[in-house]
Amino acid sequence: MTGDLSDMAEGLADAGTGAAAASAIERERGATDATGHAGGGACLNCGTALVGPHCHACGQRAHVHRTLAAFFHDLLHGVLHFEGKTWRTIPLLVWKPGQLTREYIDGRRARYVSPIALFLFVVFLSYALFNALGGGSPAVDGTAEARARLETTAATIERLETRRDAAEPARRAEIDAEIADLRSEEETLRTVLGAIGGKPRGGTTEELIPKNTELGRIVEHVSENPQLAIYKAQTSAYKFSWMLIPISVPFVWLLFPFSRRFRGYDHTVFVTYSIAFMIALVAVASLLIYAGSGAAGVLVLLYAPFHLYRQLRGTYALGRFGALWRMLALSLFAWTAIALFAAVIFWMAGS
Template structure:
């Protein structure tokens, strides 16, 4: 990079100051020719990659094999030799979810002819469902879509729902009885949620097969995962903040550790994903089968175990105390993450069309 031809003009193009050597002493910009041909562009990208690569690989090695070492280096002020934590996370998150999205999540249909009857059933069901709102229960029963027993059951459910709604309305009108009204309100909210879910399901079923629904949900959920993890990281850092000395460790320190830890999880997820995708392409052999199982098992164990040495080395606490803190932190965050993913799943489900 330093062998590029310098400009004859010693005036910096960025700040206008005089450049004494190759780099401007005021803004740091290199005083080289701005006009480049394709060759220079190719060389620039190639050299730029490997120049970036030195810091990148140094960062990745420490992140992957030395738990908390990268965080300690950053917090101690040694930052130039490594990538910034947020850049590491953005890079690993983008690369992981991009590569995962490039691979199909389900097997394509190998034979259409063998499933002709199923296709006909789907088409018939879709045609009927398009006019479902125009048919009454009596009409559906006469055409054979509903049995008499099913019709009676649906009518009972509808009457029960109407009675429940009327009861809730009457309960609201009685100001002297707040507790029963509160119970009815909660019951009504639950019924509305069930009604919304079933209505959404029937609407989606009108235009999609079960396989298409699963595919759309999987694709949309995968697209929402980067945003979900990014939003969950402050929660993870806050739990760390609650479990440690507030005078010694501030929220920023926990945030840096969280960025590195989540970057590691994403990176290892990508490695395990590659192992799963590459293994079927290799010709079967018993030894290779054992190697695959060992690599997969070692990766999963390392993902689970990594947090314990990382926590102990960063916060410098005794083994037993650090172990119990790690267990509590992971359990709390696992529960919160599960609830968070449920919300993301419901949001994903609501966006399916």
């Protein structure tokens, strides 16, 4: 129970950190509350003479708050990013992603959360959710326990075989039955060790991947403690999730290689909004599956290709056929990008 509470606390902390990071990028400069100390005729931040409610030089409000109520308002805003533009952005991202992407590219941005701010917030919030569900902490290493049990079983079999040789014929049948049960357990333990990274049945990892190679060294490191390697991979994926953006942009460019209308910036905005939505979709599906609604979780994931189709069509003003074949191609490209990202993450986890 204590571990669950600890995971929940860490998850909420990550959510708060992520929201603060996204809020720092997205929020207006200066304070967010007009109550408290007044700045007089000059900006308290840079000293510029004030000509309105905001400083025209640095953007800070003329009035800065010094009350606990305003402080906790800022805290709530930082954690939840609670403002009108969020509620204008989310519905468009879910149902009209092409319109959202196109408007942001064309410069109509004041009403919406920027793609990078939304991406950061979704990544941190999703990681917090996985932590809260128990997926963010390293599990107890079962490899050492299985190996110890295997050694104990083998030693017991050896003792029973020695005892059997000196036993009477009637007693030998009982000992043979005990040995048979232990050998069955031994076989099961060897299978388990092979599955979780111990010595595999029927051979060793070195026979397939030599240890003197870089890949062999990584495999050996992961095999020593697979649970720790998985935890490191999860943490690295969370910290370096931004790498998905530069990895994915060239694949989108390949869909419009000779276009003079659509540039790298357009593709970057498209990719960032798309990845943010897909991460959120996976988080929602995971939550439904964790709650026992596996069918609902699968249905949620099936919305992904249709969302990609709508975003392509709306962003790049494509016809139905043009959006359809690009959606299919981009779906294949997406798996390639994910594979490249996973390779880098597991390389980092094994190093």
